[in-house]
Amino acid sequence: MNREVAIVLTIENSAGIINIGSLMMSILEHTNADDVVKFYVLVNGDIDDDGKKILKKIKWYYSNCLINCVDIQKCIEIKRGEVTCEELDGYYRILCPELIDEDECFCLGSNIIVKRDLTSLYERKIKDGCSIAGVRSLEATWDNATNENLQTALGLDNLKQYIYSDVLLLNLNRMRQENFVGESITLLKNTPSLTFQNLINKVLFGKIDYLPLQYNVSNEYFLCIETWYTEIYTEEELYYADQFPVIVRFGHLQPWVNSRQRGSDIWWRYAEQLLEPQLIGQLKNLEKRESGSSLKVSLLGESKKYKSIVIFGFTKLGKDILDFLMDEGVEKIRCFCDNSMEKRDQLYRGMKVELLEQLKFNLQDTLFINVSQRAYNSIDNQLLRFGIQYENIFHFMNKKNIQYYMTLDDKYYRQELQWIKEREGDYNVDILNLPLEELEKMLKAKEPGEAVKYLIDKYWMNTWFLAPGRIS
Known part of the structure; x- marks a missing residue:
């Protein structure tokens, strides 16, 4: 077939190779061996040795790819002091028409994974009069104050054309003719807090073509697909997005922070092919730490104030808390407590389960971690009746949020x-x-x-x- 596909990826620094490596592998696995994928990686600075090893492995697995790393630092006009943005690399995409010597290209975010061949979409020409193509945003159709404010801020007649910025097909020739780069940078200097997604929707308003929904299926709304309002998506689009998604976009958590979300298993499969075992271990530890991370940070702080620690509740969560504290080097844990006689004297990592009445050490300088999720009030009252001060009780509510379940x-x-x-x-x-x-x-x-x-x-x-x- 001998087709060539140009794909632009952006990372803020060399460490981002860890993320886009899995994305590149997912693209190549679903590309015909006779086709060539030309990756352009826009990065601030040089790729370090670890990053080079990952890119070398990708080329070893797939000989039909070319990887060109472009040091954005040498030609960028956007400075960190002029743009307030959590992910500066998103703005690097503005420079694609100047940096990428192609007629058109894909421009992909790093928070996605590819499940099917992209080359057929690449051959689909952007319709006449348009500079860019993307999937229309579901959220932008919602009738709420946030969208009213957004429409006013962008100075647009409506948001019906508003698209996501994670998956874009760019007509680079037309963007050069229209001076997209110059217009965008001028706009950014006047409105430095403008996000890349808002920027392209404002600068290119009226010049936007649409990609089918299956090319940008969000994890967070995946389960709502059958009930989505079809004003912007046809029933055929919804069907193919549900049954044959080509690109899945991760939720607000990356796959190494939540490995149970849809598509994460694919990301991890590629990561384990590319990354050293030590780094894989570090990423998995990061996920463990991030689970209830803010509450765990508070717990660590509280644990420093006491001479002894008791975990009340010999449950899976109680054991997880013990693992976390021990892994953090906390050595003050004395035992578990539990009201179940069946659990009495059981051991986990050397810690015995005891009844509250059995404890013989100084309880006034002991932190009690109440891990009960439903009966926490009755446990708190039991401890208070036993003479434990309220400030000595730390309740660990390990409730997951709605996004966790929506992306599960x-x-x-x-x-x-x-x-x-x-x-x-x-x-x-x-x-x-x-x-x-x-x-x-x-x-x-x-x-x-x-x-x-x-x-x-x-x-x-x-x-x-x-x-x-x-x-x-």
Whole structure:
């Protein structure tokens, strides 16, 4: 077939190679061996030795790729002091028409993974009169104050043409003719806080073509696909996005921070081919640390104030907290406490489970970490009645957010339900004593009882387990 596809990727520094490496592998795996993929990596500075090793491995796996690293520092006109942005590399894409010697190219963000061949889309020409093509934004169609303010700030007649910036097809010739780079930089200097996505939608308003939804399917809205309003997406688009997504966009957490989200397993498969074992271990430790990270930081701070630590609750979460504290070098942990006689004298990492009445050391200088998720009030009251001061009690609420469940891969549903069952098991709700299969049936019932409704609402089950088309 001998087609050539140009793809621009941007990273703020050499460390970003870790992220785009998996993306590059996913593109190449789904590209015909006779086709050539020309990667242009825009980076601030030189690629370090570790980054070069990753790129060398990619070329070893796939001989049909060319990788050209462009040091943006040598030609960039945007300075950090002039642009307030969390990810400066997003703005590097503005310079594509000047830096990339091609007629057209893909411009991809680093928070995506490719699941099917892109070359057919590359051959789809952007329609006449347009400089860019992207997938229309669902959020921009919502009738709310945020969009009203955005429309006013951008000075646009409407937001119906507004597109996402993660997956773009650029007509570089036309963008050069229209002086896109010069106009964009002038706009940025006058409005330095403008995001790249807002910038392209303002500068190129009226010159935007649309890509099918399957080329930018967001993890966070994936389960809502069948109920999306079809004013901007046709039913055919929704079907193909649901059944045959080409590009999946990760949620607000990257795959190494949340490996249970849809598409993360693909990212990790490529990462394990490219990265050294030591780095893989570091990334997995990062995910472990980021789980409830802000609360864990607070817990570490509190642990320094006391001579002894007791974890109240011999549960999976209690064990996870012990692992975290020990891994952080905390040596003050004395034992677990639990009201279950069946758990008494059990051991985990050398720590015994004891009843509260058995504790013989100075409890006034002891931090009690209450890991109960449903019965925390009764545990707090038990400790207070026993003479423990309220300030000595640290309640660890390990509640996951709605984005976690919305992006959760289907294959983890049963594990998550089991975890919920175990987590809520210290509260007297009869349904939690049922086998998991029976609990599933009750959750899916047309008229669930109050206890079932409580679980559905607390864990946003209508966004994942009970979402349309996703009932296992």
